[in-house]
Amino acid sequence: MTTLADPRYAGALRLDGKRALITGATKGIGADIARAFASAGADLVLSGRDETELSAARSALSEQFGTQIHTAAIDLAEADGPAELARRAADAFGGLDILVNNAGISHPQPVTATDPALFDATIAVNLRAPALLASAVAAAMVEAGTGGSIITVASAAALAPLPDHYAYCASKAGLVMATKVLARELGPYGIRANSVCPTVVLTEMGQRVWGEEAKAAPMLARIPLGRFAVPHEVSDAVVWLASDAASMVNGVDIPVDGGYTMG
Numbered sequence: 001m002t003t004l005a006d007p008r009y010a011g012a013l014r015l016d017g018k019r020a021l022i023t024g025a026t027k028g029i030g031a032d033i034a035r036a037f038a039s040a041g042a043d044l045v046l047s048g049r050d051e052t053e054l055s056a057a058r059s060a061l062s063e064q065f066g067t068q069i070h071t072a073a074i075d076l077a078e079a080d081g082p083a084e085l086a087r088r089a090a091d092a093f094g095g096l097d098i099l100v101n102n103a104g105i106s107h108p109q110p111v112t113a114t115d116p117a118l119f120d121a122t123i124a125v126n127l128r129a130p131a132l133l134a135s136a137v138a139a140a141m142v143e144a145g146t147g148g149s150i151i152t153v154a155s156a157a158a159l160a161p162l163p164d165h166y167a168y169c170a171s172k173a174g175l176v177m178a179t180k181v182l183a184r185e186l187g188p189y190g191i192r193a194n195s196v197c198p199t200v201v202l203t204e205m206g207q208r209v210w211g212e213e214a215k216a217a218p219m220l221a222r223i224p225l226g227r228f229a230v231p232h233e234v235s236d237a238v239v240w241l242a243s244d245a246a247s248m249v250n251g252v253d254i255p256v257d258g259g260y261t262m263g
Helices: 027-037 051-065 079-091 117-146 166-188 205-208 212-219 231-242
Strands: 021-022 041-049 069-073 100-101 148-153 191-198 254-255
Touching: 021 027, 027 051, 027 100, 027 148, 027 205, 027 231, 041 051, 041 079, 051 069, 069 079, 079 117, 100 117, 100 166, 100 191, 100 205, 100 231, 117 148, 117 191, 148 166, 148 231, 166 191, 166 254, 191 231, 205 212, 231 254
Parallel strands: 021 041, 021 100, 041 069, 100 148, 148 191, 191 254
Antiparallel strands: none
């Protein structure tokens, strides 16, 4: 049964008629973004690696919100994954208006114990894949001539160093700068590109990694608001950047971090 849209997503924050591709859409922040976009009226292409999880997400969101949803099970770490996903997503609705680059991984380890294979895997998923996907989606948007919005889910670790996150910080910082290049080059075509940079978000994985008080305490001490984020606080920022309410916002990286990156 179709349910009422979230009242937060009204007026200029509506995404009715917009076609959006969301990567990493079955878990954590990505799943919450997908729900927020569906509630705001967008038609969706959900991407992930597990077809079963994607099918379940499609069924749940379609039943709740009545929006059109397609799925694409693709491993973005594969060499041709980004180009294949861009093609399949555009084919699903005859074009795209929004790309949310959310998929990412992390393999924490000290700098002095850096595993080259894990370093390469992190760069491949967190930087290479979203950068090439954005390039391919942008090319289609330029050809269509209808503008668009590209949103990068980066991290506060892109803006401030985080111990034991050498590859992760490097990949996310690179992605933030890549997004600024998109904004610079694509702005004349009416395509906006922006990043959101969350602190620790209390998804299921976030709870697992940061649930221990002893581990969380030093990080919490650096956040003026004194708490970690919850998924909808990231999703709200992403919906805003995708919407007409942010029509003059381009090339920014927005910390969703309670003040962590102020220093």
